[in-house]
Amino acid sequence: MKVEKLTLGPLSTNCYIVIEQNEAIIIDPASDSESIINKVTELGVVPKAVLLTHAHFDHIGALEDIRKYFDIPVYLHEIEHDWLLDPKLNGSSLFGMGEVRSKRADYHFDKSQYRFGSIELEVRHTPGHSPGGVAFVFREDRYVVGGDSLFAGGIGRTDLPGGNYQQLEKSIQDQLYTLADDFEVFPGHGPNTNIKEEKNNNPFSKG
Secondary structure (H helix, E strand, O other), X not given: OEEEEEEEOOOOEEEEEEEEOOEEEEEOOOOOHHHHHHHHHHHOOEEEEEEOOOOXXXXXOOHHHHHHHHOOOEEEOHHHOOOXXXXXXXXXXXXXXXXXXXXXXXXXXXXOEEEEOOEEEEEEEOOXXXXXXXXXXXXXXXXXXXXXXXXXXXXOOOOOOOOOHHHHHHHXXXXXXXXXXXXXXXXXXXXXXXXXXXXXXXXXXXX
């Protein structure tokens, strides 16, 4: 399995294209739909779905363009069902960078195991940065796409609507640090890291 990272938008949000054979899923289409479309075309893969780690504006800026262009479904945790429609909930009205709106997700994550074509993954609920935050675990390839829960040397902010520091700490300890030490972490912002490094050295959340 291959992972392509695109860092997009004013907050340098990481969008991921996860590829297996000639199929792909797009995680967090942050901004700049043209760059995402061009990369997918360049790779010669067929997108099967858009998956959202959460519905903050900097992770959904290109969502509507991408879902329409590729005619693929969108998956999101049900707690954030209304966030795609509401600039106050998704935070775009708070930052003065233009309101972000999209249609609601086509499906909610209602089980732990998913298969999109040849791509298999596990969904883990990781609330704290936002109430509907999730992480996508690719167990066979030993990595996790964690959204804005855990960063290299940091954790997600919890001062936005729906944020909760104690909840985030529990999510990291119970849902991420229970993965094996060698799991690579693909975060919502910044460089990759791994579980062992963060458990040992993250100043905000040690294992």
